[in-house]
Structures are given as structure tokens and as C-alpha cells.
Amino acid sequence: MRRKGFFQTWPLCIVIAFTLSAHMATGQIRYSIPEEMTVGSFVGNIGTDLGLEPKRLVSGKARVFTADGSEYVGLDKEKGDLIVKQRIDREQLCGELSACSVSFNVILENPMELYRVNVDILDINDNSPVFPKGEIQLEISEAALPGAHFSLESAIDPDVGFNTLQKYTLHPTDHFNLNIQSRADGSENVEMVLQTALDREKTTNHYLTLTAVDGGKPQRSGTVKIHVLVLDANDNAPVFSQSSYKTSVVENAAKGTLVTTVSATDEDESNHNIQYYFERPSATVKALFTIDSESGEVRLKGEIDYEKHKQFKIKVTAKDHGGLTGSSEILIDVIDVNDNTPKITIMSFSSALPEDTGIGTVVAMMNVQDLDSGDNGRVTCSIDRDFPFKIESSLTNDYSLVTDSTLDRELTQEYNITITAADRGSPSLSSKKLLTLKISDVNDHAPEFQQQTYNAYILENNSPSMSIISVKAEDADWGPNARVSYFIADGDLNGHPLTSYVSINSDSGVIYAVKSFDFEQLKSFKIQVKAQDGGSPPLSSNTTLNIFIQDQNDNAPQILYPVQTSSSVVAEMVPRSADVGYLVTKVVAVDVDSGQNAWLSYKLQKATDRALFEVGAQNGEIRTVRQVTDKDAVKHRLTVVVEDNGQPSRSATVIVNVAVADSFPEVISEFTNFNHDTTYSDNLTFYLILALVVVSVLFIFSLIAIISVKIYRWRQNRLFYKSAPNLPVIPYYPPVYADGTLQRVYNYEMCGTTDSRMSDIKFVRPYSQNTLVNMSRAGTVQREKKEQEEDADLSIEVRNLFTVLIYLAFSGIHCSHFGPQNRTDSCYD
Numbered sequence: 001m002r003r004k005g006f007f008q009t010w011p012l013c014i015v016i017a018f019t020l021s022a023h024m025a026t027g028q029i030r031y032s033i034p035e036e037m038t039v040g041s042f043v044g045n046i047g048t049d050l051g052l053e054p055k056r057l058v059s060g061k062a063r064v065f066t067a068d069g070s071e072y073v074g075l076d077k078e079k080g081d082l083i084v085k086q087r088i089d090r091e092q093l094c095g096e097l098s099a100c101s102v103s104f105n106v107i108l109e110n111p112m113e114l115y116r117v118n119v120d121i122l123d124i125n126d127n128s129p130v131f132p133k134g135e136i137q138l139e140i141s142e143a144a145l146p147g148a149h150f151s152l153e154s155a156i157d158p159d160v161g162f163n164t165l166q167k168y169t170l171h172p173t174d175h176f177n178l179n180i181q182s183r184a185d186g187s188e189n190v191e192m193v194l195q196t197a198l199d200r201e202k203t204t205n206h207y208l209t210l211t212a213v214d215g216g217k218p219q220r221s222g223t224v225k226i227h228v229l230v231l232d233a234n235d236n237a238p239v240f241s242q243s244s245y246k247t248s249v250v251e252n253a254a255k256g257t258l259v260t261t262v263s264a265t266d267e268d269e270s271n272h273n274i275q276y277y278f279e280r281p282s283a284t285v286k287a288l289f290t291i292d293s294e295s296g297e298v299r300l301k302g303e304i305d306y307e308k309h310k311q312f313k314i315k316v317t318a319k320d321h322g323g324l325t326g327s328s329e330i331l332i333d334v335i336d337v338n339d340n341t342p343k344i345t346i347m348s349f350s351s352a353l354p355e356d357t358g359i360g361t362v363v364a365m366m367n368v369q370d371l372d373s374g375d376n377g378r379v380t381c382s383i384d385r386d387f388p389f390k391i392e393s394s395l396t397n398d399y400s401l402v403t404d405s406t407l408d409r410e411l412t413q414e415y416n417i418t419i420t421a422a423d424r425g426s427p428s429l430s431s432k433k434l435l436t437l438k439i440s441d442v443n444d445h446a447p448e449f450q451q452q453t454y455n456a457y458i459l460e461n462n463s464p465s466m467s468i469i470s471v472k473a474e475d476a477d478w479g480p481n482a483r484v485s486y487f488i489a490d491g492d493l494n495g496h497p498l499t500s501y502v503s504i505n506s507d508s509g510v511i512y513a514v515k516s517f518d519f520e521q522l523k524s525f526k527i528q529v530k531a532q533d534g535g536s537p538p539l540s541s542n543t544t545l546n547i548f549i550q551d552q553n554d555n556a557p558q559i560l561y562p563v564q565t566s567s568s569v570v571a572e573m574v575p576r577s578a579d580v581g582y583l584v585t586k587v588v589a590v591d592v593d594s595g596q597n598a599w600l601s602y603k604l605q606k607a608t609d610r611a612l613f614e615v616g617a618q619n620g621e622i623r624t625v626r627q628v629t630d631k632d633a634v635k636h637r638l639t640v641v642v643e644d645n646g647q648p649s650r651s652a653t654v655i656v657n658v659a660v661a662d663s664f665p666e667v668i669s670e671f672t673n674f675n676h677d678t679t680y681s682d683n684l685t686f687y688l689i690l691a692l693v694v695v696s697v698l699f700i701f702s703l704i705a706i707i708s709v710k711i712y713r714w715r716q717n718r719l720f721y722k723s724a725p726n727l728p729v730i731p732y733y734p735p736v737y738a739d740g741t742l743q744r745v746y747n748y749e750m751c752g753t754t755d756s757r758m759s760d761i762k763f764v765r766p767y768s769q770n771t772l773v774n775m776s777r778a779g780t781v782q783r784e785k786k787e788q789e790e791d792a793d794l795s796i797e798v799r800n801l802f803t804v805l806i807y808l809a810f811s812g813i814h815c816s817h818f819g820p821q822n823r824t825d826s827c828y829d
């Protein structure tokens, strides 16, 4: 190359040399040589060019002188040749100056001669364009717009002229073009211009080659690699993985529970740091949820209540660092949890109910609410026990408690009804309500006596106002309905109101006697006692009280026969021919008491001849004990004691005269001589006759009076009494003894009848009841009791009168009959 350069510039050098040679002495000469000639290369011959003899050069001691001492060119004195002594690099010597020369002086001595030699250094293309760096790194954002300029460092070629940098080329050119601008200073500004947009997502790195070429021959070039790194521009918004996120969360879930995780991706690689947030969240959402801006985790922050919110719709936004956003929504279904117990509200309740309340009566109305939904809020209402109530549902959530069967306060006074409302959740929640229902009383029970009948026994001769018995009736009701009062039912007994016999304490039920009872008058009676409660209307019931009056031995036996008179002239006849066991007579006695008190026994207390007679202890029969002999006295006097069996016992005595004789005169004589008094005067007879007359008249009057009374008492006959056939007829107490003994408890009968068939004989039969009552049973006409009592009184009077009159008459007849000598014997005895 250097050779070529040399040859190119060579003719030019010669021209300059000749120009210089015209001025000798101090002439100058100019040569041109290319740079970079090898050391020793010929530059010019000054001997020739300056016209100097080679001898002169030697003698003149020609030499090269440079002011700076540089020695690029040397002188060969012998030949007069200038030769390159040192490498000459034009770029080093002159830089960018295109005209470059080396000048020095050639000095000759003897004589001094000075020649100026200029050697122009001609450029050769010895330098390639060079880029400052081997590689150019460019970072260009993909967002750069077409037309954008990117400066490149230009290449440098130290050569000058054509040898220096001429043009640049770029390869490839699909995105960039070159734009080369010349600056004012002549330098060039190399720029890359973006032609089409870059896309980092397609190609991240672009490799280009920039070539700089000079104009030398041969041409030299330099290249530089350009590495274009496409910088990411935030050209992609974050995109959520789902357009909406559906999830669910159970209510009451713990705080911090992960609800869901949202995630968005951004194709911009440099924008991975996506931030998440809720987009304009409501206050509720803010209070309940949080979103982790980094991870996209949505968590619970507050307490979720299904009853308040069943679903949440939250808009969520993802934002990259470039500010681009993407959005999605989260749909959160709240799952109901059975967390609400049913609530029972009593709307109305009647706390007391009468026991006669009908079936189906509403006792209470209540409302049950359960805030949960579905089965968790479906409530059933029930009562816990087998009570006579049931729950009815009228409307949704409204229930009523109604009676299901009849109520009975006497069975249950109070119900504690527990109402349970339970939902169908799992586990089920329930609540209870206690209702205390009182059953109020209705007077539906009558008092009930403890006994159907009461029997009371009371001893006769009781003190009036003595308590007899206490009756009691219970009433199952309550309060006034159970307050029992006692009454004696109205009724009569023997013509007197029952209340004149007994009274009752209406509060206590104690029954008192009102009067003293007489067993002989009244043996028993019954009363109805009524118990009545205080209800309205009142209820009542009855009981029968049988009152039995018990006998006391308050009556002594009464001797009915033989009739006791003061004279006791009545005598029983015993023929002397009587055998052993001959029935002389029979002592007849009665005791109006009954039972043991009326059980009579007979005893011979005194006798003229104890060996001759005996008395039957049971029957009172006086019989002979042995054969009567002629020696036996005519007159016998027996004292018989009749005793009852009461405690203490009561007794009566009777004197029985017995005459042992074959004929009546014998008896008369015997008896009239008993108490004969010979001192009676004759005129006594007159008195006796007078007395007889008076008595007879009285008797007739009495008869008339009695008949009058009888007529007045309608046609009622008086009682007639008749003794047993073997006994003498006596006008007095006429009991008849079938076998002559008193064997039965009740043997006394007072008969009164108008019926002639019934009037003659009354047989003894046992009685346990009031005589009068039994009379009616026996078929007799029952009269009014009062009348009977009056009749009884009258009969006693008449009886007494009869006794007196008959006795008197008997005495009178007796006295007059037996003559004066014995007229006094028994008349005044």
C-alpha cells in the first residue's frame, strides 16, 4: 500500500523541487513523499536538485538541521540523497490537517550554504474507520414512536481526504434507518431512526451492525455491533384470572378466614408487581373484608351475619405500577348457619281458666320468629307434656294454645306448660316459654258424705243438747264451692217437727239432741241430713242418720196380776184334792223397759208354808209343790218378788192370797175370820149400805160419763183387755202370753183399735220399733199419734176409775153379803 502511495505522489514532488532550485544560495526545495515509507526510502537528491556537486556536499559537510531535533529525513552526503530516516505517520505528525509537511534545513559549510527542504507528507489510506466501542448498547422502550432518533457514536478515520470516512451503512434495517447529519464543524452526527414500532413482547433484543467505510483505495471499513434492548413499556393492563370470582362463606366465620384469592396477570414483564384493591367499597364491605394488596387474598375482617347480608358483590381492581388497571368482581354468598334461636313472643295469655272451659278454647296466642332461613328458620312449636292442650298454628309464625280435652280442677289445679319452639337446623336450636295456667273452680261437685248412712246410738234419759254424732261431707271443689253447710231435712216425728228432737251445727255437722229421749216412747228414728256447698247454684247431697235410743233400766216391773189392793181379799182357790204341780195362779208382771231390763224373774220371798208352793222363776207360775193335805191351813199368804235383770235391777213385790178349800163358803168363812173385830157396832151396816149406794150411784155416773166420752170420741171403743184363757179376766193391762212366760224382749203392747175382730186378743210379737208404727204394720188402723196419746191418758184414767169402783163394789157386796158379823173385815183394810 505504501508503495502505491509513493508512486502516486512522486511526480508532484519533482515539480516542487524545480520551483525551489531557481533560488540558490539560500534556495529551497520541496519534496512530496507518502507517509509511512520504509526507513531508507529515497526522498530526493539534493545534489541534483540543488545543483551541488557531490564533492561539495562532502567538503561542505552537508547536514540536515531541524529546529526541534526531529530526524524524519536523513542525508546521504555521498550521493546527495535524502532518505527516510524515521517512520513518518502523517496522522501522528499532522492529525486531521490535510496538508502535512516536514521541513528542515540542509546546511553546507565552506561556504556556508543553507537550503530549506520541505517534504510534504502525503496521506495514504492506512487507517480504517474505527468506532470508539466495539459494541453499542442501546435501550429503547417499546413505547418509542416511529421517527424517534437515537444517536450513535460515529466512527473515526484519522486518514484525510478520500481516505477518511465516507459513509455508514446499517444492517438490518427492518426497524431502523440511518440518518447522518453533518454538523457545522464538519463532523457527522450518526443517528438511528425508528421506522416501525418495537414490541418487547415479540423481540426483546435486536442486533444490528453499523459499518463505516472510507473512500480510500482499497476501501477500508469499520463495524460496530449495536445491541438494541427493547425496554418494556406498560402497554398491558393486568388481567384477572376470572371475570368474576364466586365463593361462599359461612356466617359467623372467624375473623381472618380466607374468603378467596384473586389474581391478575400482566403481560408486561416488568410490571409483575400488581396491587389489588377493592374498587369503591361500601362501608359494609370495608368493615367486613380486607384484601391483601400484594397477594390478592380476601379475608374476613368483621362478623358476617346472614340475616343482614346474604350476598356481597365486591368490585376488585388490579393495578400495575404503570397505573394500568384491570377489574373483576367477587361474588360472596353467605351461607346461613343456624345461629338464631326461635323467639317466642306471647301475644296474649289468660292465666286462669275455669274448669268447665270447652274444648278448643284459646288459652294463649304467641308469635315465633326465627331469623334464620330455610330449615334453620323453619320452626315447630310443641308442648312438652301430655297436657290437655295442643298447639295450633293459624298463620305462619302465629300459634295458639288451645284446650284439647276437658279440664278438671279437682285433678289438676295448675299446669306448667312449657312451650318449645325448635327449628329444623342441625343442630336444632330451640327456646322455651313457661306458662303457668291456673284452673279456677266451678261448682261441679256436690258434697259427699263419708257414709251413706250413719247410725247413732243414744242412751235414753240423755241430757238435752248432748251431741249425738258428727257427720261429715267432703266437697272436692274449692273455696266457697267446697264450703259445706249441714241441715236437717224437714220432717215430722210423732207429730212434732224433727227439729224438736235433734239439731245440727250447720258448720261442723255435729248433731245434738234437743230433748231427753225416752226409749219407752221412741226407740229409733231416722233423719235426712243434707249437706250443701256454697256454690252458685249450690249442690247438695243427703245422708240418712238412724238414731237408735238405747234402753236404760228406768222402769221397775209392774205387777199386772194379781191386782194389788189394800184389803187383798182376793184369793186363789186350791182344792184340797189338788195334785203336786197344781197351777195355783200366775203372777203376771211387765217391765216397760226392754232387753235385760225387761227380763223378769220371779221369787217367792215369804210364804205361810214354804213347803207347799213354789214360784216359777221364769214364768211366775205358782204351783203346789206337794200334795195338799187336810192339815194344811186354809189361808196362805205368799209374797212374790219380781225382779228385772237391769243394772241395777229394779223389783216389785206382790202378795198372793191362796185359799186351800174345797168349797167357796169354807173360803169365805175362813177369810172373813181373818181379821175379825167383834167390837164393830151394828150401825156400821148402815154406813156400809150407804157407802154402797153412793158407790153405785158414782159408778152409774161414771159409766154415763165414759159412754159420753166414747160417743164424743166418735165411735172408738176403749181398749179391752183379756187375759189368757186360764187366767181370770182382769180389767187392766191385758198382755197375753202364749205360754205364760215373758220370753221375748219386747212383750208389752198397748193396743187400741176400733176393729172388733182385732180388739179381743193381741199376741205378743217382738218389736224393735215404736209401738205405734208396729201397730200399723199389724194391720190396725193407725191413728194420729197425738190422739193416741190422749187416748192412752184417758184409758189410764178410766182404768183407775174402774179399779176403784169395782173394788169398792166388790168390797161392798162382800161386806153386805157376809152379814154384820164380818162386815168390817176388809172394807177399810
Ligand SMILES: *[C@@H]1O[C@H](CO)[C@@H](O)[C@H](O)[C@H]1NC(C)=O
Pocket: 414, 415, 416, 436
Ligand atoms: C309450676 O311452677 C311453679 C314455679 O315455677 C311451681 O311453684 C309450681 O309448683 C309448679 N306447678 C306444678 C303443677 O308443677
Ligand SMILES: *[C@@H]1O[C@H](CO)[C@@H](O)[C@H](O)[C@H]1NC(C)=O
Pocket: 489, 528, 530, 540, 541, 542
Ligand atoms: C235429699 O232428700 C230430699 C228429701 O228427703 C229430696 O227431696 C232430695 O231430692 C234429696 N236429694 C238428693 C241429692 O238425694
